[in-house]
Each structure stands twice: as structure tokens, then as C-alpha cells.
Amino acid sequence: MTDPIAGRAGGPSLRQRRQRAAFWFLAPMLFALLCVAAWPLARTIWFSLTNTTLSNLYGGEWIGFDNYLSMRTLSSGRVVWRGTLVDPAWWNAVWNTVRFSLISVGFETVLGLIVALVLNAEFRGRALVRAAILIPWAIPTIVSAKMWAWMLNDQFGILNDILLRLGLIGEKIAWTASTETAMTAVLIVDIWKTTPFMALLILAGLQMVPRDIYEAARIDGVHPVRVFFRVTLPLIKPALMVAVIFRMLDALRIFDLIYVLTPNSAATKTMSVISRENMIDFDKFAYGAAQSTLLFAIIAVFVSAYIWLGRVDLGGEGSK
Amino acid sequence: MTRHKLLKRIAFYALVAVIVVFSVFPFYYAVVTSFASGTALFRVNYLPAGFDLRNYQAVLGSKNFLYSIGNSLLIATATVGLSLFLGVTASYALARVRFRGRGLLLMTILAVSMFPQIAVLAGLFELVRFLGIFNTHWAMILSYTIFTLPFTVWVLTTFMRDLPVEIEEAAIVDGASPWIIITRVFLPLLWPAMVTTGLLAFIGAWNEFLFALTFTSTESMRTVPVAIGLLSGASEQEIPWGPIMAASVIVTVPLIVLVLIFQRKIVAGLTAGGVKG
Structure with a gap:
């Protein structure tokens, strides 16, 4: 945006006045963010370097990086490693989180793309379909977790009933309780819940593609599949990338669905779940803080890579 | 050619139907379940089995x-x-x-x-x-x-x-x-x-x-x-x-x-x- 105002009426003094006003307009918001984001984050990192416990928040002592990794040599000469980085439970959570994020975002992208393509076509009842796909998005995560927990119930669940009737399974499956299927259950619910969001973001990208391109391709007799891969996909790639990154960041920090759908299952415990568990439930406050700091670091690296790679025009100053 | 077109149309609307059913069904099923009590709750009902308000009374009470x-x-x-x-x-x-x-x-x-x-x-x-x-x-x-x-x-x-x-x-x-x-x-x-x-x-x-x-x-x-x-x-x-x-x-x-x-x-x-x- 250019600033034609400054030069025209009153010269630089008006611009200065506007900038001063801007500062005072921004100050309350910045102060609020400082209080709820920057300060707590700094304190979390600080706690991760101490041995603070939940019952005694101010009694922690500085122990350096021992929550992350420490080495001690016993008198017998044996070397003992301790800390999150050698904790199998932590690495299990990392693996669960990565697996969950990649699979769920992968499915959501493909399904979201299909739904978006359908919604981008002209047909009767389109408004109705768009309204229908908004329903999973509008339902609170906890509620959808409970709804699906009931549908996935081993004894009385409708999903087992359907699959049995269709002859796809031989006996009832304990979806959420069994370690083999717990992750599948979580993935089903997450994909159901967030594909609409993905579809809407992709649809917004699709609607920016000029219709004449399709028209031209049709007249030239190009096969629709070819048009999709050669024309549509490259054109919506920016919108698609943004949607994927947003979902990825969301998936990496998942907590509520897993906490409610498969409580205490090692097969689904993610980084957020294990951090909170240590922090609040196991009275290993500092240890949990170290784990959440690690998660923050992973996401921070991911975000900077995205901003750097995508060179996204965040300030809206592309013309400059 | 027209038959091909018709088939395409049917396939498209089938896809639309799948999307709608998949989106709406879990909520529909929650509504159906919320109106069932007692033993009706533990039968799998695809269609509304009754109109029992006991669950709502329990929650709102x-x-x-x-x-x-x-x-x-x-x-x-x-x-x-x-x-x-x-x-x-x-x-x-x-x-x-x-x-x-x-x-x-x-x-x-x-x-x-x-x-x-x-x-x-x-x-x-x-x-x-x-x-x-x-x-x-x-x-x-x-x-x-x-x-x-x-x-x-x-x-x-x-x-x-x-x-x-x-x-x-x-x-x-x-x-x-x-x-x-x-x-x-x-x-x-x-x-x-x-x-x-x-x-x-x-x-x-x-x-x-x-x-x-x-x-x-x-x-x-x-x-x-x-x-x-x-x-x-x-x-x-x-x-x-x-x-x-x-x-x-x-x-x-x-x-x-x-x-x-x-x-x-x-x-x-x-x-x-x-x-x-």
C-alpha cells in the first residue's frame, strides 16, 4: 500500500503523528501477547532447565540440560545416560506424532482436493453439499471424539456392525482399546473432522483459477485428467501448500482428540500428550517442560523453513 | 456418447452422496442415540428407534x-x-x-x-x-x-x-x-x-x-x-x-x-x- 496521505496534507508531521498513534494502537495488543505468549514461553524454557515440581513451583534449582540429556559415570565405571533424549517413551511419542501428522495430512489433502473439485463443479444441490461438509468442522473436537468413540465401541458400535454385515471383518474389533487399531481410530476421526477445512481452503484456490483455461483445454480436446495435473494443480499449488502447512502445524500439536478418544494408550500418545502428562499428572513439571520445549523447537524449525522456502509475502508488501 | 455421459453423471452424484453421508452420518447417529434409552441404547439402530427424552432430562437436570x-x-x-x-x-x-x-x-x-x-x-x-x-x-x-x-x-x-x-x-x-x-x-x-x-x-x-x-x-x-x-x-x-x-x-x-x-x-x-x- 502506498501512503499518499503523508505528502499531501501537512507533510511529514502528519506521518509522524500517524506513526505515533499506530504505536499506541499496537501497544495494548503487544502487551497482551507478551503476557500470554512470550513470557510463558520463556518461563517454560527456564523451567526445563531446572528441577521444579508441580507442588513447589518456586523451589526449582538450575540443573542445566539434565532434563534433556545427562551422563553419569557410576563408581563401577558404567556410564548411565538420562533425560528425555534417551527416554523411549518420548521417542515413541515423537514417532506417534510424526506418523499421525504425515498420514492424516496426506489423506486430508487428497480427500480435501477431491471434495474441493466436486464443490467447484456446477451442479444442483451444491449449496447443500457445502453446508453438509461444514458440519464436521463445526462440531467441537471433544464432541466428535465422543461421538466416534460411541460409533467405534467394540460391543455396541455401529461401525463394527456395518463391517460385520458387509463381511469385511470376522469378529468385533476393539478399535480404541487395542494397540493395533488405536492409531487408525484416531486417524479416522481426525480425517473426518478436518478434511472440510482442507477442502474449503483448496476450494478458495480453485475458484481463483480463471474458467477460460478449462474452456480452452476442452476445445483443444485435452483429457480432463491431464488438465488437472498440468493446469489446475500447478495453479492451485500455492493455496495447497499453505493449507498443508497449516494442517501440519495443527497436527503436530494434537492433544484433545487423543486425550479423549484413546486415553493412556501408548500406541497414540503424542508429544503434547506426554508433555502434559509429565507436567501435571506425574509431578515431573520440569521434565514435561523440557519435552514441550522440544516440541516448540521442532515446530519453530518447521515454521521458519516454511517461511524461508515459501518466501510468503506476509506483510502484503509484495509490490515494494 | 450419451450413455457415457449418463454414467459419468451417476458416478458424480454417487460421489456427492458419499461425501454428504460421510459428513453428516456421525452427527445423525449421535442424535439417534441421544433419543434412545435403556436397552434400546445397546441395539444398533440405523433409523430413529423412538423419542425418549430421558437422556436430555438427565443432562439438563x-x-x-x-x-x-x-x-x-x-x-x-x-x-x-x-x-x-x-x-x-x-x-x-x-x-x-x-x-x-x-x-x-x-x-x-x-x-x-x-x-x-x-x-x-x-x-x-x-x-x-x-x-x-x-x-x-x-x-x-x-x-x-x-x-x-x-x-x-x-x-x-x-x-x-x-x-x-x-x-x-x-x-x-x-x-x-x-x-x-x-x-x-x-x-x-x-x-x-x-x-x-x-x-x-x-x-x-x-x-x-x-x-x-x-x-x-x-x-x-x-x-x-x-x-x-x-x-x-x-x-x-x-x-x-x-x-x-x-x-x-x-x-x-x-x-x-x-x-x-x-x-x-x-x-x-x-x-x-x-x-x-
Whole structure:
């Protein structure tokens, strides 16, 4: 945006006045963010370097990086490693989180793309379909977790009933309780819940593609599949990338669905779940803080890579 | 050729049908279950099996659930109000005034909205304890600001950037101060954007679980998601599915109605938050 105002009426003094006003307009918001984001984050990192416990928040002592990794040599000469980085439970959570994020975002992208393509076509009842796909998005995560927990119930669940009737399974499956299927259950619910969001973001990208391109391709007799891969996909790639990154960041920090759908299952415990568990439930406050700091670091690296790679025009100053 | 076309059409509508059924069925099934009690609950019913209101009576008869609805309404409204108030002035500055570091500031705000909430949990827990607001509404109002405020600022900034310069110029020529420009010139134009942002922030605050779970300790202070999430029986076999489904339907229906009414605005707001970046 250019600033034609400054030069025209009153010269630089008006611009200065506007900038001063801007500062005072921004100050309350910045102060609020400082209080709820920057300060707590700094304190979390600080706690991760101490041995603070939940019952005694101010009694922690500085122990350096021992929550992350420490080495001690016993008198017998044996070397003992301790800390999150050698904790199998932590690495299990990392693996669960990565697996969950990649699979769920992968499915959501493909399904979201299909739904978006359908919604981008002209047909009767389109408004109705768009309204229908908004329903999973509008339902609170906890509620959808409970709804699906009931549908996935081993004894009385409708999903087992359907699959049995269709002859796809031989006996009832304990979806959420069994370690083999717990992750599948979580993935089903997450994909159901967030594909609409993905579809809407992709649809917004699709609607920016000029219709004449399709028209031209049709007249030239190009096969629709070819048009999709050669024309549509490259054109919506920016919108698609943004949607994927947003979902990825969301998936990496998942907590509520897993906490409610498969409580205490090692097969689904993610980084957020294990951090909170240590922090609040196991009275290993500092240890949990170290784990959440690690998660923050992973996401921070991911975000900077995205901003750097995508060179996204965040300030809206592309013309400059 | 026409037969080929017909087949294509049928396939397309079949796909549409699958999408609709897959989206709507779980909620439909929750509604069906919420009206079943006793032994009817433990038969798999594909169609409504009756109209038994006992589950609803059980849920609405419990004081704590009513408290939860009140808590959630109060907290979400206060959070949205606070975020909009702080967000409007801030986004005016970010969208309309040129100053050094503006791009960096916007980027920081976007980064905060992508924050994993768990990363601030320990620090916020200490802050909440320090301020003496543990297990009060304030704990949630304060902590929800971390995701509603950046979102509000970001979306309002994109909306405000699209408003024509001429309006503001005219006001400046008339000698209006920035505060007057915001309250008298931009605010009336921003209402639609504020409704959208407010609604999305409200849904976010209404659905939040992690902070509400951690910062409350008594049943009467719980928000709706925590109340539903922790509603359980004495054992695995005694989970009160009927009342859980009734509670789910009660808290979801208003949201669905809101979302369907404001469909277009919500889609616009979501994409402004995402794609326009």
C-alpha cells in the first residue's frame, strides 16, 4: 500500500503523528501477547532447565540440560545416560506424532482436493453439499471424539456392525482399546473432522483459477485428467501448500482428540500428550517442560523453513 | 456418447452422496442415540428407534452441566470481546500505517497463532497461580487470548487492507484523528469482518480443551468440552453413552445453526486467515 496521505496534507508531521498513534494502537495488543505468549514461553524454557515440581513451583534449582540429556559415570565405571533424549517413551511419542501428522495430512489433502473439485463443479444441490461438509468442522473436537468413540465401541458400535454385515471383518474389533487399531481410530476421526477445512481452503484456490483455461483445454480436446495435473494443480499449488502447512502445524500439536478418544494408550500418545502428562499428572513439571520445549523447537524449525522456502509475502508488501 | 455421459453423471452424484453421508452420518447417529434409552441404547439402530427424552432430562437436570454451558458462554464471549477490542486498533495500525518492522511484526503475530499451546502451558500455569486466578473464568479468558488475538489481528488486517484509501483520505482532510478514523469511519465498514472474526474466535474458544482441562479443578468450573470429555461412569462398562450423546447434541446444535447461517462469511474468514497470507 502506498501512503499518499503523508505528502499531501501537512507533510511529514502528519506521518509522524500517524506513526505515533499506530504505536499506541499496537501497544495494548503487544502487551497482551507478551503476557500470554512470550513470557510463558520463556518461563517454560527456564523451567526445563531446572528441577521444579508441580507442588513447589518456586523451589526449582538450575540443573542445566539434565532434563534433556545427562551422563553419569557410576563408581563401577558404567556410564548411565538420562533425560528425555534417551527416554523411549518420548521417542515413541515423537514417532506417534510424526506418523499421525504425515498420514492424516496426506489423506486430508487428497480427500480435501477431491471434495474441493466436486464443490467447484456446477451442479444442483451444491449449496447443500457445502453446508453438509461444514458440519464436521463445526462440531467441537471433544464432541466428535465422543461421538466416534460411541460409533467405534467394540460391543455396541455401529461401525463394527456395518463391517460385520458387509463381511469385511470376522469378529468385533476393539478399535480404541487395542494397540493395533488405536492409531487408525484416531486417524479416522481426525480425517473426518478436518478434511472440510482442507477442502474449503483448496476450494478458495480453485475458484481463483480463471474458467477460460478449462474452456480452452476442452476445445483443444485435452483429457480432463491431464488438465488437472498440468493446469489446475500447478495453479492451485500455492493455496495447497499453505493449507498443508497449516494442517501440519495443527497436527503436530494434537492433544484433545487423543486425550479423549484413546486415553493412556501408548500406541497414540503424542508429544503434547506426554508433555502434559509429565507436567501435571506425574509431578515431573520440569521434565514435561523440557519435552514441550522440544516440541516448540521442532515446530519453530518447521515454521521458519516454511517461511524461508515459501518466501510468503506476509506483510502484503509484495509490490515494494 | 450419451450413455457415457449418463454414467459419468451417476458416478458424480454417487460421489456427492458419499461425501454428504460421510459428513453428516456421525452427527445423525449421535442424535439417534441421544433419543434412545435403556436397552434400546445397546441395539444398533440405523433409523430413529423412538423419542425418549430421558437422556436430555438427565443432562439438563445436572447442575454442573448447566454451569459448564454458562462458563463456556461467559469465557468465549469475554475472550472474543477482548480480542476484538485489542484487535481492531492494532489491525488499523498494521494495515493502514506504514512503519518500519511492520512485516516482521505481522510475521511474529502469525507465528504466535501457530504456537503449540503445550509450549506455554508450564509458564501459563505459573502465571495463573501467581495471579491467583486458578480455577476461575479469568484463567481461561487470559489463556485463550493466545490463539484468539493473533487470529483476530491477522484476519482484520487482511480485511482492512482491502478498504479503499479514499475514505481515509477524506477523513484526514477533514481533520479527523486516527482514533476518530477508526471509530467513525472504519468501524461501520468493518462490522461484517468483525462478525466473521468474532464468530470464528468464539468457536475456537468454545472448543478449547487443553487450557480448560489444566486450569480448572472443580466440576462447576469446567467448560463444556472438559465436562463432556470427562463425563464417564464408574467403569469402562458403565460409560453413560446416552447422556453423553444428549450433551453433545445440545452443545453442537447451536454451533451448527450459527455456522450454517453465516456459511459464506465463515468460509471467507477461514480463507482470509489461511490462503491470503
